[in-house]
Amino acid sequence: MAEAVAERQGIDRARVLAWLQEYGVYASVLALLLFNVAFTPHFVDTGNFRTQLVQVAPIVIVSLGMALVIGTEGIDLSVGSVMALAASVVVLYLGYGALPALLLALLAGGVAGAVGGALVAYVGVQPIVATLALLVGIRGLANVLVPQLREFTDPTLIALGSDSVMGVPLVVLIAVGLTAVVTFLVRRTTFGRQVVAIGGNRTASELSGLPVRRVLLLVYVISGLLAAGAGVLATARLQASDPTSLGMFMELSAITAVVIGGTPLSGGRIRVLGTVMGALLMQLLQATLIKHNLPQSWTQIVQAVIILAAVYAARERGAR
């Protein structure tokens, strides 16, 4: 008798955890929205929504790349520094025009990603270490290139950060567009399916003749490109390049978004929309706490607890 009850509880618990991992992030976003509609004054306000979305856009873009990397059972700690590098490069070359500067910034991000990817895929260094070295080195490089905050007046770049199309900020549109692109990449392309397969079972992928190393390299390059793009957008919005603090702790926010979005750290599965929702959830949480006069520090503590809970839930499920 007692055993049967215990077993049923065990199954229920597993089912609850599985449901939470699958839909928890959507439910939480919805719950927070409802809470704010009911209890937060001036929450249902287009201005407020705009601000929230503009703030979350760079995080979303970086998280997309992070989701791909985590899907291969890797990690990319260098994304925040790559943002800073892109911010430096873009103002350094602004003299040649906004477009060349932007392309160079993206190139820099791609090269940084390629270095990390080569270390992981060809040298065989653990992803966490390879990208840690990049985190340190690239932040330094960004600061060497542009030692202090540097403002700029290039109208094109400023427009990139502050213009809107039909009331929707350009930055947000770009984030939405990139989300669509990455979703397409993961679901519909050979590359995307290979990424997931390699994360799911690397040996089987090798024996099935997949170009494992090339795919891994490319994943880190994409993560670098997306981080650089986010860096340029954030810089455009600030109307100043700030390599010292831009993108600081971004790797944490991105990993958090991916993990609470339901992508397992053990790889083999990528949830793009979940990742976007994860980023939105953290943003909403922060906004809610601030609107109710709870300080920034609370957000960080809550964020830490949420990460632990998400990983713990995923672990429980994986163990079964």
Add this chain to the structure above:
Amino acid sequence: MTHSNVMADREGAAAPAAGPARGETVSRLLQQHGALMVLFALIVFGSVAFDSFAGGENAASIAVSSSFLAIVAIGMTFVIISGGIDLSVGSLFVLGGVLAAYGSRAGIVGALGLPLVVCGAIGLLQGLFIARSRMAPFIVTLAGLLGVRGIMLAISDEGATTYLVEDRAFASLGQDGFLGLTYPVYLTVLLCVIGIALLQRTGFGQNVFAIGGNEDAAALMGVPIVRTKVLVYFMSGLLAGLAGALNAARLSSGVTILGIGLELDAIAAVVIGGTLLTGGAGGLTGTMAGVLLLGVIQNLINQVGNLTSAFQQVVSGVFLALVVIAQRILSRVQRLT
């Protein structure tokens, strides 16, 4: 990270030679003493290139400013040898400083006791998550990094309040000393000696090496896995808190912005010192060489004058990458000889 079976098969292919091969001896020497050699070369270079480098005063200043990182790196060495990683030490360092300044109202006991108890407890908690719940060390301590930062900001009014050290005796602990060196330097040496003894001469040390080398085999050989791991993260938290407290004593205040990114320097120092990031091998003499190497690089860059401290980050990043690549290559050489 995980290496596929196909690769493992390929690498595990041949290890038949019984006698010591010269390639292996050289590569082991490089791995264990590479940092020391580079340090020596840099010191020689610095002495020749800059008049102001070789003096005793400058050497003392390098030692003093490196001592705090060194204390953190001692804990990190244990963690990495056990096959883990601790990303929370930077936050714990800052929290330790703030708590020490706050606690100094109750005298030196409060100034030291408060940070040690709190940071030790946080380390212990992380250790339990890692060892008991079998969660990845990197994600647990990443959450620790964030959460501890949050706690630190919460008790310092979002970083707006800087507590001053109220206790003269405590401040003296960080500022005074003898023979031109401050107490933290001597404490570092003492802790390092204790750490070496722990690693080399106690069962605990053997267990740390065994777990990092092959956790499954260690379990079969009777090593208490959970207890050892919890202890390792507890130590790391404790030492980070202590270093933060001493730093607060030196600065006479619990500064809330110093120490960000300290975990990266600590990891870099440990790895540069020849401890394998995959765990199972390494030591504290190497770590100390790694810490000093970072300190000397910083000092030399300052000597040049027109280079910013950001340049040091570039150098340590490149250095770290080179060391990790070298470790991979050396370990291949060692397997193939």
Add this chain to the structure above:
Amino acid sequence: MTKSTEPVLEATEVSKRFPGVLALDQVSLSLGPGEVHALVGENGAGKSTLVKVLTGVHRPDGGRLRLHGRPVAFGTPLEAQRAGISTIYQEVNLIPLMSVARNLLLGHEPRGRLGGIDLPRLHAQAEHVLAGYGLSVDVRRPLRSLSVGAQQMVALARAVSVDARVVIMDEPTSSLEPREVATLFGVIGELRDRGISTVYVSHRLEELYQICDRVTVLRDGKVAHTGPLAGLDRLRLISLMLGRDLAEVRAVGSAGPARTPDGAAPVPVVETRGLARRHVLRDVSIEVRRGEVVGLGGLLGAGRTETAKAIVGAMPVDAGEVIVAGVPLRRRSTAGAIRAGVSMLPEDRKAEGIVPTLSVRENIALAALPRLARAGVVSDARIDRVVETFMRRLRIKAASPHQRVSELSGGNQQKVLLARWLAMSPKALLLDEPTRGIDVGAKAEVQTLIEELAGAGLGVLLISSDLEELVSASDRILVLRDGAVVAELAGADVTEEQIMAAIAARSGEEPHG
């Protein structure tokens, strides 16, 4: 020396059930003091489960274990070890980066003043202990710098030094040099004299006859035979292991496939010349023609899987070449072999075959993705067509193509993997134990499928420990022993009896008949 005859370790009617399988069915084993007991059986016979029950890795579902007459139940390997049962695994289970001395004495280090580890004494003691095993090495060096044989000796020394009464050795000689094997046997002899019992798991018959007193043969989770080894004919031992009664085999005779392979085809689809790898393969040359099923016979560890892996480039070789349809493979890689038209169905479905996080559909399409895509964008229509075709043709039972592959039965997972390769329209398939661990119905289906594939012109290299399956499916059979081809059987010679005779022949002696 007076020896009591009371058994040291006794397992009585031990059973162990895993989901879907009865791995051990009332198995009994009795081990006298100083006895060297051979434990043999093919894959899946239950010997590794039995070893795991004896060493505390698994808890038995039924039956009793007695140590020195007292009932025992081990919760963990450590408990078993503390009770005096030590295991030497095939893969050395020590800490490779730690020094030899520290490995040997971990947890039992000699202490000096102040309670610290006394390094000089540690090293002296380690040297002394290892000298007793004929090993003189620098004990300060990391363990991994030793040869595998020496490492195994250290593991053995450690096991015995922690006061073992029973030592279980799992394939201890698989990577040893002949000289090291001799040393190991010397040590086992000494253990015997000291009254320490040994359970010796191996497939090398010569070794068994050389050092073992008694033997227990497991088959399908049951004891097929137990008794003294002396006087047990080799052929009889093999027939016990493989579960084929000699009389029955003779009566039934060969039942080869009713197919006429394209023997006249000028070039074989797959050909190997002189594949060699230290300790693993010796000069293996094989030809597989269009429409032909070539069987690889031999006991576990004879080099069958390794041959297949070498062909597809999943295992490096020291020498030899692989030629596909007349063209030598130049860069050895799995991708290259697959492009040339040769694929391998791996033995370990879980670790090397399926991608558990993906669906049936995606697992089938995995290798063929680039062919099913236009400019890198996968075409759902094409994938659906392929998936549908093969799910129907191979009769894959799944709720839908979108079901996770990890939820399917073993037989259906195997068919999914077959479909993955057939979708590549290969020239040749290497099947490594394709019917292992799948139920009887699925097994028959897979066997029929192999026949159909060969009938459609594919060259098939079949590895199977199921002799009946091997004989009925193969046109020709190559028998491997110790990494070398020792016999080639064709036509009327393709019989179970001939295979067993070839396996049983002593080294350097050809099978008669």
